[in-house]
Ligand code: SF4
């Protein structure tokens with residue numbers, strides 16, 4: 001199976017370049033058991049889709065932990081996080097919670113000719129008819145991630161203003177961290193020089209996972225291991241993110257994962273179509289407000305920006321916090337080499353004081369990384385996304401209709417994305433306020449760092465896989 005479903009950056013880091021036929025699996029070697037060694041040849045994957053306690057030989061998490069991979073991680077993952085697996089798990093006696101991304105809602109809305117709000121209510125009805133307990137919205141966790149990212153940027157900016165080189169270090173630029181395609185590429189291909197620049201804030205997917213498994217379960221009177229949490233996302237890369245070891249913890253000696261499974265938008269469309277229901281005319285359910293950006297009048301709200309609005313939100317916040325400037329109206333992003341590489345500048349008394357960039361797609365990403373490496377990056381913050389045009393164009397989104405060009409589809413999605421969603425400031429989000437009051441205390445607190453931030457790890461390739469790339 002090719003890795004073409006992943007983002008361009010992830011394909012560049014090439015999961016399959018870790019395939020080295022006829023070696024022993026490192027997972028088994030680590031277990032020190034000769035009997036459990038798995039000689040695996042290319043494409044001959046030994047994977048069980050049964051629950052872990054039964055007979056899984058290799059999990060995707062293990063695969064990502066290994067620098068000498070000998071099998072196709074994508075194949076492992078697709079079996080482990082498939083629609084079939086989801087349907088099986090839904091009847092396993094666990095409390096199932098689904099968190100839907102706004103990009104996925106927009107893709108389904110464009111496909112069915114509905115609004116985001118209609119799609120969300122119908123999806124809620126569909127999932128609940130299958131036994132799902134609650135359906136939430138990752139716009140709420142994105143607001144939490146944005147608040148943490150604003151706070152982190154101010155701290156790192158202030159650090160960069162110190163005089164000693166040692167203190168300034170790698171404080172700027174801050175490179176955004178919400179895109180797992182970019183993170184995987186940075187860890188596997190770029191390595192240790194770039195990782196300190198990457199924001200430590202978890203992505204919205206992992207933030208909602210942490211909120212549900214570390215905090216909300218208590219409110220619901222459940223144990224974290226009794227909840228099966230599924231997200232609906234615009235790309236396959238999010239499946240890889242969900243299984244990172246950093247997002248697994250243990251409770252009462254049981255392994256708990258913040259996000260148990262990820263379905264792409266396309267897989268949810270398959271689910272809808274498999275149900276033989278007329279989604280367009282299907283009854284709608286009220287939304288679950290606990291972790292959904294919906295106001296008292298039933299209107300959705302969130303930040304604009306199909307890739308999370310990181311650069312825009314932090315730019316406005318930093319302009320106010322650092323330079324006492326309130327920016328009204330849309331930001332004036334200037335297109336540079338192409339529409340996927342744009343910058344915005346704040347000038348104070350004729351002098352540029354803030355310079356941020358959006359950098360989408362592998363080609364632009366490589367350019368920016370080169371500049372960071374040479375110490376010639378003029379930006380303080382860069383919103384890095386692996387997919388050209390960003391998350392609305394993720395590899396897991398519904399493909400263009402017959403006769404529709406990808407460009408037309410993106411334009412349509414951009415229109416649908418904020419059509420019935422009011423633009424709001426994350427700092428005004430009552431859900432975020434409540435989570436800080438009840439759980440996290442304040443942005444950048446010890447609790448916030450513990451639950452909403454993460455770390456990155458350079459992956460050293462095995463000699464064999466390096467030789468293969470010669
Ligand atoms: S990726 Fe590494 S750990 Fe996973 S199956 Fe391959 S060799 Fe084993």
Ligand code: SF4
Pocket residue numbers: 007178179180181182234235236237238385386387390391392393394395
């Ligand atoms: S840009 Fe967005 S859709 Fe594409 S890989 Fe990154 S997170 Fe996924």
